[in-house]
Amino acid sequence: KWSQKLEEAQKLTNEATRLEFAKDYSSAFAKYVRAGELYLSLARTYDDRPKTAVSVAGESGTDLKTRIKKAAEKVLNRAEKIKSLRKDIKPVQKKVLSVEEQSRILDLASKIGTIDAPVWKQEGPSTSTIEQPALAPLHLKKNATYRSRKDGLFWSKKSLYSLELQGSEIVQDIVNDCSFIAALEVAAQYDAKWGTNLATGPLFPKGTDQTPKWDDAGRHQVRFHMNGTKRKIEIDDAIPCDDQGTPMCALGIPSSDPKNLQLWPALLEKAYLLIRGGYDFKGSNAAMDLHVLTGWIPEQLGLHRDDFHREKVWERLVKAMKEGNAMLTAGTSKNTQEEYGQIRLIRSHNYAVLDLIEDHAERKVVLMNPWRQPVSSGASGGGLATMQTLNEALPVCYAKEQFTITWDELCARFDSLYISWNPKMFKMSSEFHGIWRSSRKNGHVQVQLNVEPSTANPVPTTWVHLVKHFPPDDKERAASSTVSEWISAHAFDNENEGVLHHSEYAGEYVDGLHALTRFKTDKKKYTLVASRQIEENSADGAIDRCQDSTFTMTVYSNASHISLEEVENKYPFEIAIPGQWTLGTAGGNPLEPTFMHNPQYAITVPASGAMQTTSVRISAEASKDVSILILLLWPKIDQGSVQRTDHFAPGDIVCSSETYNYGLAIAQSTKLKPGIPYTLIISTYSPGHLGPFNITVQTQTGQAEVKPIPMEGAGMYQQRLRDRWSIAKGTAAGAPRFGRWQSNPSWTFSIDRKMQLTARLTIDSKARTESTASESSINKRPHLNVTVIGQESGKEIASSGPYANIPCGVAIRNVMLEPGNYTIIASTFDMYVEAAFTLQLFT
Known part of the structure; x- marks a missing residue:
């Protein structure tokens, strides 16, 4: 296939040259661009090509790669030359779903800061240098250092994995990563219930029983779902320890054998915090962390939003958890009331939801606090972190590790629910990877969704999950402190000329990495839009420092079939x-x-x-x-x-x-x-x-x-006349049919040369209609008219037309008046209408 692409690029180059000589510049331009894209893709994938591809081309080594790069430069320069000389060249639509473009975007997302995160292809270490996550301030305060198995500490002889853990047996310790530990806890709890390996599955190498084992060379690989695909993060087996060799990181402590430490949570934690900037982690939410760990679909529900319906949500979550289709965590905010009854909560903290219980009329939630006291037996007997160390880290004291509260109390005291949905709920899925350019503050990338409903489900619900990739370098991390970035997934009805398809959660902008949109697919074609908006929070030009940003959009559905394709470029x-x-x-x-x-x-x-x-x-x-x-x-x-x-x-x-x-x-x-x-x-x-x-x-x-279109009266002299129709003054005279029309407010003026006039009559406030004795007072916008009459003839010269109750008022536009004397009259259709008005004159 690689060789076929090379042949196609060469063929396109020859065709483009022929078309250019034939003066078919638009076609030549399009083929030059396509050839350039192919050459760039070939150069990018050169090292992964089949080894037989070199012999096909007749060259070897770096000579072929250099020739491909030069060919790309040549054809793209030719395309730019045509574009600069010919103004009638139609733009070439970029094939956002092409294999080359999708591969290019995944390659762009393979770097997170200084960390390599290549696409996962197979288990096994590479020769790349392994970095250590920066330690947290509390680590440094305790003189913590990285210690590995080769240092011969008490935990070095323990198995990486020896027995299955319940969620309640994973301990956070002093690191501020409650969201990730809560994610590990609910994943372990799910594994124990459903016989899966969501929690331990990402860690390699594995033994014959497919559970994690220590690597003899001290190098481990972690397979995370991030930046559009499964990626490899490499770490060693060194973990933060105090000067006694006691681990100061996530641990598994089986309740049946507290001294039988499980170290696999520590390695997963280390890998995750490596890509998130170190152990001084500022926090996330557990659904986002679970997405990295398992690939499940994250959703955040604000418990105090007007559109949160606790009864419907409870029924939905209970059903999903019984079917194995959801994992839950809950989060407090910085304003959470710490103490209420016998339960004390930690502010800005994630809690694992271990179970939902329906007991007759009572609805209960079993919660686990990941930041809690491990069993302490001293360095000689197991060397775990002491309670004193933990208390220094905790913002408040707490009473229990695992506790149960009612559903109503959770909704009242917590800030958010973080739900992770099982993607296996859906029969079909399709994804694409895109890029938002830094040259535009707002970015919108579009694809077309085709839906074939099934007979059993003629109007299936479709989910669109948009995830912004982790930033590629430190420039964007620095800019993020002064720039707010919002993302959203929109769905437009493609069969009704671009009408936004509304649903309960459609089109909502969020300032996180994930956005989820649901809508009923009652049509067969939709335009999906991955939308980004950037707002600057300061005047230091941080927007200018923002980089191109990559993303992935995944569509899930239980339709008979779904597919994504390029949006047809009808508008070149x-x-x-x-x-x-x-x-x-x-x-x-x-x-x-x-x-x-x-x-x-x-x-x-x-x-x-x-x-x-x-x-x-x-x-x-x-x-x-x-x-x-x-x-x-x-x-x-x-x-x-x-x-x-x-x-x-x-x-x-x-x-x-x-x-x-x-x-x-x-x-x-x-x-x-x-x-x-x-x-x-x-x-x-x-x-x-x-x-x-x-x-x-x-x-x-x-x-x-x-x-x-210029504003009305632009470039003309403007005069505002303010008055009111008054019953007491006899000026609420109504239309001519009442016989007192000329008693309405009026103004006379004289001109000695031809003059263009525009006049607009508007109501200043709601009119009050004073009716006859048989009618009650009502509030309504009156019908208006403005008319110019000649004083000598008494005849109408210009009028705004029939009486109308238009919100913007009525107007005489661009009438040319001869020299003479005139009267302009402002009237309402009904008599006895009292209202203030403005008459604007432009001359």
């Missing part, structure tokens, strides 16, 4: 427009009187040949906290210019994103007519919501022309 042309909602342009939704102040653009798509219609796809990005809507409307044109839209009817909508959605909105249409300047409006749901946004307009027949 693209233009990006940055924008801002300011105090003057944050108008809110269409029911707000300030809606027309939202940013508006005229979008014109060029024609192509005899095509009568063309396609467009518009996406808008904003902060995760801002709900946004895209509207593309038929334009309002006056005297050849596109006017701002102040209101619209359903028939005016060409396409929209349908509902307000946080952070990201997408709209698309296949029925645009080339040459028409459609009106694009980007709005937030709430008026006054300030902040930046970015619009991307993708088109089919050529790059769209996008022009901002």
Whole structure:
């Protein structure tokens, strides 16, 4: 296969050269790019190629690798040359699901800081240098050092694994990694109940009974699920010990034989903390740690959120645990009440959930505190950490190691539940690996999901698990302290022109490494979007130091079949427009009187040949906290210019994103007519919501022309007239049909030369309607009209049209007045309407 790829790259190069000479530059450009991608992939996988591949190429050693790199450079330079000289070149869609691209991303994610984390291929040590995790301050305070089996300490002669542990028999000691130890505890408890090896399975080498054993050379491999695949982390058998040789790390202490130490938890802990920066671990949550340990799907439930339903969650969790489909831990927050009744809790701490019990009307939860007192028998009899050492580490005292509380008390006192779901619940799964570029603050990578429902389950529930890979270097770790990174998995209905598919948890942004979205798949095609947003917490330019970030998206379903494929590139042309909602342009939704102040653009798509219609796809990005809507409307044109839209009817909508959605909105249409300047409006749901946004307009027949539509009256002299319709003053006179129309508020003015006038009448507050004696008072927005009449003729010169109760008011637009005397009258349709109003004049 490697040799076939080399032949394909050479063939593409020859075809590209021929097409370039034939002046088919777009086709040549595409083939040069594809050839370059293949050459780069070949160079990257050169050392893993089949050894027979060299003879196929007729070369050997470094000569072939050098030639491949030069070929990649040559074809990509040729592609850049064509692109720089030809402005009509269609962009080449990157094949995000190609074998080469998927392999490249997994290779990029093979480094975590200075630690090598290659893809797991087989058991066995490598020749790489082994690093030791940095010790924690409490280690250093106790003069701890790394001691290995060759030092001949009391634990050196003990088996790495001798008997199966219950979850309650794993002890955390002084290291601040309660989440990982809680994960080990629930995994060990699961193994004891279900006969699996989730807890010990990652540790190698293994004996004939497939349990971990000491390596004679002191080198161990740990197989973790992280950065998109199973990866190998190498460690030695040295563990932190005090000056007496007593281990100061995670241990297994069988209750039946406390002196029979189990050291395998210490090696798993060491490997995990190696990739997390050392023993001075700042904490995680146990579901994330269990994902690394077992590959199970993590989910976090906030117990104090408005959408948390304790009854439904209890039933769901009890069922899942009985079926072996879930493992649970629970977490407290920094604000947790420590003492309540007879149970004292540690703040910001993870607890293992060992069991859920339904006893008639009572619902109970069995919890284990991983940070607890080991059995102490002195250095000569086993040398375990003393209670005094532990007490120095604990933020508060505690009463029990294992304890039982009611479900209601857990929901009240704990902050979060961390659930790990068994991926074997699902018949089908499919994944892809992607990359968010550092050049964009917000990133959205798309693939298409195809679903074939089964007869037994015509509307299956699909889970989409998005996981951001551990950062590749120290620059991103440093930037993370001043930058917040939020991720989310979106699902768009592909059969209904890009409508966001809403479900209970869809599209929620989280500031962790994992995001989980569920939705009912009642359609056969969806667009899945892996979304990232970066927010800077300081002004030190940390965003500029952020690196490219890789991720993996996995789809789980019980459908008959699912598959992922490239999103078809119907829109080869693209233009990006940055924008801002300011105090003057944050108008809110269409029911707000300030809606027309939202940013508006005229979008014109060029024609192509005899095509009568063309396609467009518009996406808008904003902060995760801002709900946004895209509207593309038929334009309002006056005297050849596109006017701002102040209101619209359903028939005016060409396409929209349908509902307000946080952070990201997408709209698309296949029925645009080339040459028409459609009106694009980007709005937030709430008026006054300030902040930046970015619009991307993708088109089919050529790059769209996008022009901002000026604010009403831009460049003209503005005057505001404020008044009110008053019953007492006789100015709440209503429409002409009541015979007192000219008693409404009015203003006269004279001009000595031609003048263009725009006038807008708006209500300042809710109108109060004073009705006749037979009617009661009601609150409603009145129907308005503004009219200009000539004083000499008494005839209407211009009007806003029929009375209307539009939120943005009514307007006379761009009327040209001859020299003379005029009266402008503001009126409501009904009599006896009292309300304050503003009349804006632009001249």
